[in-house]
Structures are given as structure tokens and as C-alpha cells.
Amino acid sequence: MKKFICKSILFCFLMVALIGCTAAFITFGLPIQFHNTYQHALSVQYDSLRRMRSPKVVIMGDSAVPFSLNASLMEKKIGMPVQTLGIHSGTGLEYILNLSKANIQKGDIMVVELEPSTEDSFSPGIVLTACENNFSMYRYFSSSDWRKVALYYPSYLIKKLKYCMNIRDGQTPAYNGNSFDRNGNYDYYRGSCTLPRHLSLNKANEKTTFNRKEYSGQFLSFLNDYNRYCRERGATFLISFPPYLNESLQSSAHDIDDLQRSLSQQLDAPIITKIADRKYPRRYIYNNIAHCNSAGADAATKQLAREITIYLRKHNQERKPFRQNAAPANGRKPLGNGWQITFPV
Template sequence: MATPVEPVEGQVVAFRRFAVRGSIFVTVLLLGCAALLSVPAPANDFLQAIQDKERVLSAAPSPRTVLVGGSSTAFGFNSAALAAATGRSVVNMGVHAGLGLDFMLRSVEDSLRAGDLVIVSPEYELFDKSLRNNTVLYQILPYMQSPDTYLHSVAERVEYRLQLRVQRMQRIVAHLMKRMVGRTTAPDMYRRASFSALGDFWLPDSTRSVLDTNRYIGPPKPAEVPDESTVRRLSTFADKASQRGASVVLLYPPLVSPAYARDSANIAGLQQALEKTLRPAVTIAGTPQDFVWPAEYFFDTEYHLNPRGRDRRTSQLIQFLQSQRLANP
């Protein structure tokens, strides 16, 4: 009786199909690994500017004026004009409000020297207990020299390392999509290269840009009384600065007038509480109303000043420092 041939031939065909599919899978896997290894590290990320700011802070000769805050600080000063008027080196450390007040203070407090003047100007919502947005914090920590310094628990360290993997995969997907499409998108203005050598965020074309308050009025909606942990953190920072021979000034942030009108009662309560709890360790510069201006001074949010607003705020700070004999060392 003859041996059946069809089952054997079927097995051969099935094996060939398996081999082809396996080869395709291995090829795709190898290409994927190659893509993973070749994904370039971000070089113009907005948050990556913190590396430049840390370097400038370290190199700037004393006495220095150190500007601390979120993006309202990044947009809010002409540091070159401030340096010329005060005779001090100026470093603008402002990046993003979502990093939280603790991050902002911690990033400079160990670098302070005798004679330094620290201008702390947090956005209003940072006086509440929500001191930071971990999503933003985890995005900037890879650029910091000691990221664990900013993590307060084992749970946060685990979460941060998981987030690093997510960020890595997001970059990979974006990189692969860009290679498949074959073109890059137009550069976003929010990038590392938009910061000046002293840390100011410069928008060459924004002189013509004015905030449309009919379309956009966002935060702050601050708490009427600052969170106790926030006041405690500011007081601790002022004590550490004093021990190093540095002085601390609290400067209220700029705010577009419709946003202030909406939240004026809470801001007034916040002002009263801050003056009661922070003085005399912290000098408070003026009042919130001193920095409430119409939309023509703002760019794209209730906090971001255009060049006209930036110059006005810088001039007001210079006048205050001169009146308090804090300008020239």
C-alpha cells in the first residue's frame, strides 16, 4: 500500500508559511530595536532650558539677582535691563508653574551665596496646597543633575521611573511617525532656543500679539488663605537664604485685569495672609494691584507678558529695588 503524500506536503507548506512569518516578525523586531536605539535625545525641548539656567546660575558672578517662578517669570522680565540698572548679575530661573513652588525653591536654594537677592514670584495657584503637577515635574527631572532630590517618597520614585518609560515610548512613536511621513512639523515657539542667555523667554514677533480676553481667561482662582505647607516652605527657604547671606523678596505675579476682577476678593485675602505670615523674613514688593494690567500687555495667557508688559514689569521692579536700597550691592 502506497504511503500518502498529501499530509507530508501539507506539513511542508505549513512549515514554509511559519518560516516566512517568523522571518517577517524577526525583521520587524530588529528594525524596531534599531529604531529604538537611534531615536535622538530631545535637544530643543522647552523644559530642557532648565539645564541652561542651572549652568548660568552656577557661573554668574556674585552678587546676583535670581528670579524664581513659573512661566510668568520666564515671560515677565528683561534680565539684561535689570542687570544694567542694579549692578547685579541676573539669572531668570522661570520655566513652568506646573513644576510647583517646592521645585522652584529647591532648584536654587543650595546655590545661593552671600549678597544674592532672590525674587520669588509664584503664580497665584501655587499658594494653594496643589504645589505641583507631577506630569510636568516628571518631564523635567531627566534634565536635572539630581532628580531624586525632588521626589519625596518611594511611591513618587517608582511613579517617576514608570513615567520615564512612557515618555521614552512616546518619543519613539513620534520619531517613527516622523520618519514614515518624511517631514517635520513647524517649530513650536515653546522651545529651548526661545530663551535668552540670561533665561528670559523671548518672542520676537509677540509685540503685535495681545491676549484676547473674550476667548481666554484661565486660572488663577486662588485660595483666599495660602496653604500652611506653602507658607512653611517659603519661610524655610527665607531662613536658608538668610543663613547664606542672601535676601528674599516676594513679588506678586502679573495678571490681566479681567482675571483679577473675577478673583479680586480671594487675592485680597491671600495678600493679607501673606503679609501677616511672611514678614519680616521676606520683603514683599508692592501689592497685587501693582501688576494688574489690561490685555494689551499680555501675550497668550493671563500670566504671559508680551515685550511691552515685560518692560513695564521690569521697570517697576527696578524702581522698587532702588527705593528699598536693594538695587546696587
């Protein structure tokens, strides 16, 4: 009996060691497998954000962010370098905001586009394929995120092994790693709207609703904590909303006004966008009620740039680009990233 127990313990130990070694090999030994996927853009965005010098503008949110923002156009309008951070609602907005803390410095403008619903949407299936071997991104998981990651990790390892054996998910051109530039900003051209002529408003993904009950006190407290974090570092945190198809709106004007008023009262950070102003016609929408086509992205970018500019002017902050090799007229040394901040007298 004693020998049997010892053999059983040894067998269990060997099995655990074998599983551990296999997991370690798949995690660390295999080359990166998801670099051509849509999700991997989040890792590219994160690395770009860490390299980017300040002052800068960072636009954060879910998939509406890459689809509704023309980063190069925003840079021209704002006069500052621009980085998007967000690729999918499955990353969870809290994780995206935590991820942005990798590089928040004085003069930065951090803008979040609040989704209509802020339930905990952290999906390890999305996030792990986005992070893969970029392990510094793991440090921004919350305790609840880690529990989800631990449960999903075996499935992630199997998926990575399948990719290594060329058993891969199909990808459309719009949802592909090649749809993003070297900084992780979305630059795939989207033409006309591909949505059905008549939406089925019984489907959750074909209707837009705004309700103050969707924003929990815990989440609003998180946003206020993030605002304090930004202010301590001399950065500005602003709140906006993503575009949406006008035909998909289910909320009344009263409900929208009620939500906007409630958020303004409970949040410390300024809300620079009116929800009603983000209602866009079909000619500006692509394949999702919250995804703009290229023309819509240009319109949404100009609108958001105008809102940011108005806010900054109100607070006596004006940012102007200059050529890096040119000597500043006021004798100041240029910032390393080729941008400077000037304050009107």
C-alpha cells in the first residue's frame, strides 16, 4: 500500500511537471503566432504608446475607436501626435484604461469614448491573443481579470498550438493585422455601408440604447480614480462617446439628456461630447452600427478634434506643431518629439 501511494504521488508529480513543461514550451518556446491577427493590433498600440513622447493625444475605447478615428487627420487638426488604444469591446474598458498608464505624462490628453454599456466585458480569449508574448501587458490585469485568464489559459495554449500547425481562424480584410499601420492605428479603407437595408431591432447588436442604469457606481468610481491618476501626472482626462447609426437609436431624447446630466454630476472629468451629436446617418457607417466607414471616420475625427480644441482653448492651452529643425521664435528648446506647448498671454 505504501509503495502504491508513493508511486501515485510520483506519477502525479511527473504529470504536473509534464503539463507545466508543455505549457512553458508553448508559451515561451513557440514563436509569436497571432501577429497577423486583428487582436494583435492592441499589442502594437501598446508598444507605440510606450515609445511616444509627450505631449500626445490618446483615444481609448472599444472597436468604435479604430473604426471612427483617422489618426493622421487628428494629428493635423490637433497639432499633436495621436495614438489609439482599443480594438474590441472584449478587452474591457477598465483594462484599456489601465493599459494606458504605461505612459501618461505631463501635457497628455487622454480621451475615452464611453460605450453605451459598461458591464465587465474583459474576454481572455480576445486579450490573450492580443498580448501573446508581450508579457508587460499582463501586469495591468485586475484580480478578476486574472481569474478569467487562469481558467481560459489551457484553451489559449491549444489555440496557439493550432495556429502553429496552420489551423487558423479565417480573417476578412477589415479584421486583419494588416489593416493597421506600424503604430497600431487603423488605416484600412472602408467604402459604403454593408448593413442590411432594414435593421432588426430585436437583435442587441442592431440597436443603440443609453440608460443611466448601465453605468454602475463602481465603474464611475474607477473613472474618477483614473482622472486623479492623470491629474497627478499633469495630464488631462476627457470623456467622449463613440458614433452610432441614427436608425439604431432606441433611447428617447429625455433618456439621453438624463444620462448626460447624471454622468456630468457624478464624474470629475469633463464630458466634451453630447451623445446626440454622435448620431450618424447610414452614409457614414460601415459594417456595424458603431463602426464608421472611411468618410464617417473623417467626419467623426473632425468632430472630436473640434471638441478637444474647444476644451483646451477654454483652459488656456494651445498646442501648435513646429518643424523640429527650426529654431523656436521664443527661444525655447524644442521637445524631442517635434511638438511644443505654448500658452497664450
